[in-house]
Amino acid sequence: MEQQWTEEIKSNDSLFSINFKEVWQYRDLLMMLVKKEYITFYKQTILGPIWFFIQPILTTSIYVLLFGQIAKLSTDGSPQIAFYLSGITLWNYFSESLTKGSSVFRDNAAVMGKVYFPRLIMPLSIVVSGLMKFSIQFTLFICVILYFTFVKGLIQPNLWVLATPFLLLLMAALSLGLGMIFSALTTKYKDLSFLLTFGIQLLMYASPVVYSVTSIPEQYKWILIANPLTGIFECFRYGFLGSGSFEPSSLIMTTCITLIILGVGVLVFNKVEKSFMDTV
Amino acid sequence: MKNLAIQAENISKQYRLGEVGTGTLSHDLNRFWHKMRGNEDPYLKIGESNDRSTKGISDYVWSLQDINFEIQQGDAIGIIGRNGAGKSTLLKLLSKVTKPTTGSFKVNGRIASLLEVGTGFNPEMTGRENIYLNGAILGMRRHEITRKLAEIIDFSGVERYIDTPVKRYSSGMYVRLAFAVAAHLESEILIVDEVLAVGDAEFQKKCLGKMRDVSKGEGRTILFVSHNLAAVKTLCNNGIYLKNGLLNYSGVIDATIETYLKDTKGQIGVPVSLRTDKIGNKKIQISDIVLKDGNDNLISEIFSGNSLKIEFYFKKDEHVDISKMIVACNFSDSYENIIVGWVSDEMEQNFNISLKNKFTLEIPNVNLRPNNYSLNYQISYKTTAPQDFCDVLQNAVSLTVLDTNFFNPDIKIRSGHSSLMQANFI
Numbered sequence: 001m002e003q004q005w006t007e008e009i010k011s012n013d014s015l016f017s018i019n020f021k022e023v024w025q026y027r028d029l030l031m032m033l034v035k036k037e038y039i040t041f042y043k044q045t046i047l048g049p050i051w052f053f054i055q056p057i058l059t060t061s062i063y064v065l066l067f068g069q070i071a072k073l074s075t076d077g078s079p080q081i082a083f084y085l086s087g088i089t090l091w092n093y094f095s096e097s098l099t100k101g102s103s104v105f106r107d108n109a110a111v112m113g114k115v116y117f118p119r120l121i122m123p124l125s126i127v128v129s130g131l132m133k134f135s136i137q138f139t140l141f142i143c144v145i146l147y148f149t150f151v152k153g154l155i156q157p158n159l160w161v162l163a164t165p166f167l168l169l170l171m172a173a174l175s176l177g178l179g180m181i182f183s184a185l186t187t188k189y190k191d192l193s194f195l196l197t198f199g200i201q202l203l204m205y206a207s208p209v210v211y212s213v214t215s216i217p218e219q220y221k222w223i224l225i226a227n228p229l230t231g232i233f234e235c236f237r238y239g240f241l242g243s244g245s246f247e248p249s250s251l252i253m254t255t256c257i258t259l260i261i262l263g264v265g266v267l268v269f270n271k272v273e274k275s276f277m278d279t280v
Numbered sequence: 281m282k283n284l285a286i287q288a289e290n291i292s293k294q295y296r297l298g299e300v301g302t303g304t305l306s307h308d309l310n311r312f313w314h315k316m317r318g319n320e321d322p323y324l325k326i327g328e329s330n331d332r333s334t335k336g337i338s339d340y341v342w343s344l345q346d347i348n349f350e351i352q353q354g355d356a357i358g359i360i361g362r363n364g365a366g367k368s369t370l371l372k373l374l375s376k377v378t379k380p381t382t383g384s385f386k387v388n389g390r391i392a393s394l395l396e397v398g399t400g401f402n403p404e405m406t407g408r409e410n411i412y413l414n415g416a417i418l419g420m421r422r423h424e425i426t427r428k429l430a431e432i433i434d435f436s437g438v439e440r441y442i443d444t445p446v447k448r449y450s451s452g453m454y455v456r457l458a459f460a461v462a463a464h465l466e467s468e469i470l471i472v473d474e475v476l477a478v479g480d481a482e483f484q485k486k487c488l489g490k491m492r493d494v495s496k497g498e499g500r501t502i503l504f505v506s507h508n509l510a511a512v513k514t515l516c517n518n519g520i521y522l523k524n525g526l527l528n529y530s531g532v533i534d535a536t537i538e539t540y541l542k543d544t545k546g547q548i549g550v551p552v553s554l555r556t557d558k559i560g561n562k563k564i565q566i567s568d569i570v571l572k573d574g575n576d577n578l579i580s581e582i583f584s585g586n587s588l589k590i591e592f593y594f595k596k597d598e599h600v601d602i603s604k605m606i607v608a609c610n611f612s613d614s615y616e617n618i619i620v621g622w623v624s625d626e627m628e629q630n631f632n633i634s635l636k637n638k639f640t641l642e643i644p645n646v647n648l649r650p651n652n653y654s655l656n657y658q659i660s661y662k663t664t665a666p667q668d669f670c671d672v673l674q675n676a677v678s679l680t681v682l683d684t685n686f687f688n689p690d691i692k693i694r695s696g697h698s699s700l701m702q703a704n705f706i
Contacts, residue, residue, distance in 0.1 A: 003283060003284055003388075004283070004388055005287075005386040005387065005388050006387060006388050006389055006390075007386075007387045007388075008384055008385065008386050008387070009373065009374070009376060009379070009380070009384060009385040009386075009387065010379075010380075010384040011379060011380045011381055011382050011383060011384065025419075025421075026416070026419065028416045028420075028421050028422040029416035029417060029419075031416075031422075032412055032413045032416040032417075033413075033416075035409070035413075036402050036405060036409075036413060039402075039404060039405055039409065040402065040404045040405075043404045043445070110399065111399055111400045111417065112377070113372075113377055114377065114393075114399040114400070115375065115377070115393055115399060115400065115417055115418060116375050116376035116377055116391075116393070117417055117418075117419060188308075274376075274378065274379040275378050275379050276378075277372075277377055277378040278295060278296075278378055
């Protein structure tokens with residue numbers, strides 16, 4: 001009888017040998033990791049999920065004061081609170097997923113050094129558990145939107161609101177892809193983790209978080225056009241606040257860039273995951 | 281013919297020594313440059329075999345080199361070797377934690393590894409939640425765990441604490457729970473690395489029993505790394521002996537252990553003063569050990585029950601006060617289990633300050649079963665703390681105990697590794 005093998009562990013795998021089937025087999029692990037994130041956050045805190053509200057409320061207040069009242073940046077006529085809160089809600093999700101994702105190898109070296117599981121599960125779990133916090137902050141945002149729509153009558157949300165799940169998916173994919181690229185590189189070149197910390201800060205100012213695209217002088221607009229986040233933020237604001245300069249074409253470009261980054265991220269991550277334990 | 285579970289072909293693993301991080305970029309660029317021109321990786325040639333005690337020239341070292349073996353389904357394989365021989369590296373490669381530098385494994389079946397107990401446990405989560413989390417990390421589906429939950433909790437013996445966060449657990453409970461999860465994995469191949477070092481004797485027994493069930497009863501394949509040769513011997517049927525990253529011997533477990541022991545005792549014939557495997561600060565050094573019988577004849581064999589004198593010849597630094605010397609010595613069996621031993625401070629014996637170069641241990645009756653024993657000693661100064669070790673040597677000299685009629689002049693005592701003691705059945 002011919003000897004059967006179910007698996008081969010080789011020294012050299014091709015760059016594209018990614019075992020998505022295996023990732024799917026470990027989907028229960030993904031759920032457990034998300035649950036773990038949830039439990040470790042709430043246990044032994046008194047206020048629990050309220051912390052998720054406090055942060056955006058305080059940040060929004062400061063932005064309203066600093067950028068709205070003092071710097072008097074344009075919000076395209078939208079109420080300042082709704083405008084800044086929309087930016088912060090989205091940005092928080094993106095930056096947190098990226099920050100956590102980029103250190104996924106270092107943070108989990110202890111477990112990964114002992115047992116094998118498809119490493120992709122880890123960054124995926126970060127992106128998914130980030131959604132939990134996002135949904136809480138998004139609820140706050142919805143309350144503010146409802147207030148300004150029906151009580152004050154200052155904004156008119158339109159059907160682009162329905163694109164939100166897609167926008168979220170794009171942002172998740174983008175932070176996942178970038179996070180994986182950085183996490184793969186930082187196992188060998190630690191310098192990059194310093195670069196990333198302030199890189200994320202800079203990226204916030206290169207994205208329409210605290211300002212609107214229309215208020216940017218023509219000669220700097222290329223930065224915003226090149227930034228895949230711009231499309232996401234503009235579409236989100238256009239849907240909920242009914243303001244801004246959203247063009248569907250920018251969303252298509254965002255989608256393309258995101259897919260490329262995600263693809264590169266998965267490849268680089270897959271390449272590094274098999275031997276990162278030796279260098280981390 | 282039985283089916284193979286694992287086939288290893290030319291497995292090698294290279295590690296870089298020293299500070300990883302300096303020069304990685306230049307090495308990477310150099311590698312890339314060679315690869316572009318279709319040349320071999322320049323750093324693969326320069327590794328050396330992994331003998332940690334000698335200083336090497338190269339920064340790269342082969343932790344494993346050209347390992348080939350086949351493991352049949354249902355076998356229990358013991359992997360033995362000294363610290364740093366590459367045992368854990370081999371298991372890491374097999375469990376896919378890191379990949380081999382060259383070569384490949386072919387595997388038939390799901391591999392689950394139990395490398396270190398409790399990895400992936402989250403202290404904030406309860407025992408029950410951790411069973412699910414740990415099970416999922418080890419590759420179990422949720423419904424598999426649910427099906428086995430009662431069995432796992434029962435095996436772990438921590439039922440009372442199962443809904444308490446595991447940070448409140450004692451380390452023993454932690455281990456019990458973790459082993460219970462791993463032992464109930466439905467994998468065809470189970471990798472176990474030194475988990476039995478923790479946990480109490482009762483639980484260790486339970487673990488060994490479970491592992492025996494797994495390999496013999498369920499026909500699953502086990503790879504077991506341990507320094508406890510007795511456990512390896514009882515559990516495994518085949519063995520692999522690694523030495524400095526090379527496969528030294530593989531075969532039936534008894535022969536493997538024998539080869540390993542012969543190797544570690546390789547220096548037993550060498551005079552004590554020339555031995556290179558001594559440790560200690562050498563303030564006091566044993567230069568020779570002489571075994572004598574009651575009539576002061578030099579011996580290496582003794583009839584059980586006869587009297588024995590062990591003469592230790594020593595050298596010491598000038599300022600050392602010999603009355604503060606503490607001597608421990610013992611006889612161990614060929615599996616390095618200590619059978620009987622003596623420590624001078626427990627015996628309230630102070631050495632005479634005028635002692636020049638020799639002290640003697642007199643044993644009126646060597647009441648041991650016939651077999652081979654080896655003498656180990658440990659000389660320390662003032663305390664028995666490790667920093668005060670002057671001279672420590674395992675397997676310093678060997679002693680063969682010949683057959684005896686300990687209880688009755690007409691009845692021979694069977695051979696074995698244990699001491700004898702007068703007693704009566706009434």
